Amino acid sequence: MVSWIIFFIAGVALSLWFTAWVIPKIMFRTNAATMPVGSKAVDRYKDDFGETVVYVPSSTARQYIKRYRIGRDSEGLYFCGELAKNVAFAEYELTVYNADNELIQILRIQEKFNSSNATAVTRLPDKTDYVQLRLVCLDDNPIPAERKRFNLRYGLWLAALCACIAFVVDFLIWLTVSFVLRCLNDFVSVTLQTDVWAAILGIAALFVVIVTCAVSLGGFFLRKRGDTDE
Numbered sequence: 001m002v003s004w005i006i007f008f009i010a011g012v013a014l015s016l017w018f019t020a021w022v023i024p025k026i027m028f029r030t031n032a033a034t035m036p037v038g039s040k041a042v043d044r045y046k047d048d049f050g051e052t053v054v055y056v057p058s059s060t061a062r063q064y065i066k067r068y069r070i071g072r073d074s075e076g077l078y079f080c081g082e083l084a085k086n087v088a089f090a091e092y093e094l095t096v097y098n099a100d101n102e103l104i105q106i107l108r109i110q111e112k113f114n115s116s117n118a119t120a121v122t123r124l125p126d127k128t129d130y131v132q133l134r135l136v137c138l139d140d141n142p143i144p145a146e147r148k149r150f151n152l153r154y155g156l157w158l159a160a161l162c163a164c165i166a167f168v169v170d171f172l173i174w175l176t177v178s179f180v181l182r183c184l185n186d187f188v189s190v191t192l193q194t195d196v197w198a199a200i201l202g203i204a205a206l207f208v209v210i211v212t213c214a215v216s217l218g219g220f221f222l223r224k225r226g227d228t229d230e
Helices: 002-032 152-184 194-221
Strands: 040-047 050-056 065-073 076-083 089-097 103-112 130-138
Touching (some): 002 152
Antiparallel strands (some): 050 065, 065 076, 089 103, 089 130
16 A cells, blocks of 8 residues: 555656656747747857857847847856837847757846837856847737748657657556555555556547647647748
């Protein structure tokens, strides 16, 4: 009995860890596969702290933030953008990549401006190699998102996401049902037939895949007008 209780608690803890640590990383990469690579490095210079790279963002963002720089100061790596026109409020996302083009983090920033022509300094992870800028909203006016066409990379990451979520759900169902059956029978070995397990787990996995694909693909295709494919 004690061993089964420990096994059940450990299984639930492992599932929660997997859900909180692994699945968000796959979701980040699925989302990143839809983002266009629109920024271009236009200048580089060095100072006492290291190299600073100046980027020009995508055509949509460039109407509002004409350039931004990734540099290093006494506190580490930072992002700072230069405004193309005066605005009172801006919300934007910074998608941070490392030198291997792997997504590290997505930072969502809300900022108010008081006659300033630059954004605030935003600190970046130490492994940052470059950053993609996406404007979300300016002065309460939403900015249409840019995205790539449906592509193989997005399809593969979506498949990985579906597989991981389905695995966690099936594992928790198996663990919970097995534990409950043993509790109801004084922890005597009780199990369901193979075809019953196959039906339960198969239906659960299929449901998870359908819901995950519906949410992800719905968000991909049902975008507002003004999205651009690059």
